[in-house]
Amino acid sequence: MPGYTDVKETQRWPRGISAYFRRTAFGRNSIKNGTMMNHNAVVPLSVAMGFAILTSVGCSSRTSQPSKTEDGLDKVSLMLNWYPEAEHGGFYAAREHGIFEKYGLSVEIVAGGPNAPVAQELVTGRVQFAVGNADDVLLFNQQSANVVALMAPIQDTPRCILVREDSGVMSLDGLAGLTLQANEGRPFVDYMRSEGLLDNVNVVPYSGTVTGLVTDKSVAIQAYSFSEPLVAQQEGVATRKLMLAQAGFNPYASCLIATRSYLDEQDDVAERMTKACIEGWQQYLQDAEKSNRAILADNQHGMTLEALEFGATDLRGLCLPGEMDIKQVGKMSARRWQELVKQFQDLDLVDKSMKAEDVFDASFITSTSADTSAETAAETVVE
Incomplete structure (x- = not known):
């Protein structure tokens, strides 16, 4: 049986705190041994209040120089927005195929799940990077968690x-x-x-x-x-x-995200992480077998190789829509982000003051990895 579907939300949360929790707090049902397991993720009020307090005092995470391994690799953590599955395949490929090491990084992949506190972990600095969909990024920023997307492997929403x-x-x-x-x-x-x-x-x-x-x-x-x-x-x-x-509703998915403050202080690490993840996704889309086995080993919630293989096949069309070349994996355009921000503003989900340049940074996506098109490169510049 395949991995997961969306869990039932028991109520519509008030605008003030609902936005953050719509994707991360309410997880998805898992299928285990052929049975749908309902992870009803009821968020304690204390958690919501804790996040509100965190945002009220400012969400800039305190960063410091990353610690090193004995081999001199920079140690960072990447938090997933759910249990490991095919939509995280490129990040696993970067780990399993030595791509992180190639860029001088030792990356710990931290599994998410129901109530995965992605934004909190980022803004407090307990993790340096995370995975989130583009709509998550807007909603996180609406709650004053100043996070930005660095690359977007899944171009079309699943x-x-x-x-x-x-x-x-x-x-x-x-x-x-x-x-x-x-x-x-x-x-x-x-x-x-x-x-x-x-x-x-x-x-x-x-x-x-x-x-x-x-x-x-x-x-x-x-x-x-x-x-x-x-x-x-x-x-x-x-x-x-x-x-x-x-x-017309098409948020990027499985974006690599980090806080703006981390980018300001650790731009070299962020650039290397972005490039490594792009190469990881290029690897996964060409050969997912080794990465899928690693995902399966890390997922003890009913995942199967059949589901991962099905997912990897489906993801190829979502990551490379139309005639998109694999060298362009991860690309983002200002136009797409502007359209999404405008949609969310029209739906009264984010403030009218939000701008596209607040929520993404494509400066680490280079012509040697994710983008060989001058037209697409021009799109990444916010006008």
């Missing part, structure tokens, strides 16, 4: 709406009359509603399983393209993925 192949639904504007299991309060749901895609759609809370879809062709569910489709396939049901990216 977020999709999954329907049965025999439902007759071919696109997101054809959902009328269906029941959609999706979590209200998620940015993608807000976006779909604003675009009229949920008109005459019965939206109900996501159950955390594909059961409704399997038993009733009038049911659609929120999904990740490299997860739920395999579950349904193993249940004998053919499905169709309706990708949110095709409807």
